[in-house]
Amino acid sequence: MAFLDLNSVNTYYGRSHILFDVSLSIEKGEVVSLLGRNGAGKSTTFRSIIGLNPPQSGEVVFKGERISGMRAFRICRKGIGFVPEDRRCFPDLTVLENLEVAIRREKEVASPWTVERIYALFPRLQEREKNLGSQLSGGEQQMLTIARTLMTNPEVLLLDEPSEGLAPLVVALLAEMILKIRKEGVTVLLAEQNLHFCAKVSDRGYVIDKGSVKYEGPMSDLLINEEVKEKYLAV
Template identity: 50%
Template structure:
């Protein structure tokens, strides 16, 4: 299986403080992969390194066999990576519709691109709130909007940082159902979250990290069969 994204021996620093130590992972086209670990272990830094928001100091980050480490974040966003950041970060003073169309693009000329109509079909609640400003939405609605905004860039890889953090149970289930639909359509996804039960249902493979290093990797069956890994590194 050809890798869509590959990190090899990535080191990332904040100033003089090193956060990632030889981080390596890969995601194939159409694959759903998770990045798991306790708070402060380097999950968000890994995503920021991929997206060029916190540039890696060493190592290789390849997307579709092209080196992207060192590229500015805006160029990385244009080559097929769609980010749903922690905290959602939607545009508060734009309407739902404006948030969705503001960064819309079909640079790969996808035969069935994501459009406003497709996004609100996926999230009917957004159609109901189309003219509401971003800051008038609930947390769950903002997360739906953030996912929809990323999809409107027609990414080859969708990256979600803390996919369901702080959301009500019913909204969480709606987000997981959405991700299952995207997986069924062949969308490659990298997801960070703490819900092991949902992640093992959804994902093909998992990386567990501690203090900026991968300490375990495997498929869902292997993770479910390793309660000691869950307890030691995930606090379960």
């Protein structure tokens, strides 16, 4: 049994069926990419894992425990952190307050994240400590949402399209951050449309389209698989 498993997950929005028997398997310490076009079901997969859109059938198993069906805050407290794609930092809270409200699981992990460690990883956030979330730039907001989720001391980090809408320089910086986070022992599941960004940071990838998994394999294989790239990814 892997660290985080999705077994034949089916998820609906109302009566519309979105995910069809999605199965994923992530080992501890891996960085795994979930690739697919807009509307392929990447965000819904994440929302199913974290419990914001619980699956109607199938199960999500984390460290041998079934977490599907639990409420989102419980799943977070089990050690799964979710960074949504639209960078929802709290606009009325300062950067520091954004971090403070997320402090969680300090006793469960050996070396919990502190505000100081976060600032060491994202120095820019320290400079903007007193600013409101709404006053940050897009890249800063992305850093803040990742940093905020790290404050919950997750063992698995779900990153939803972190590179979207960011300048190339910032994207390169982001790749470094993800590798650093991985070094801290955090397992990362990365949803992306940007194949080259994924290739830089992850070892393995899944390709998802129309709500079901179409391909899985090492990133190096995916990079040279023209058929899959052509069919399911906008390259």
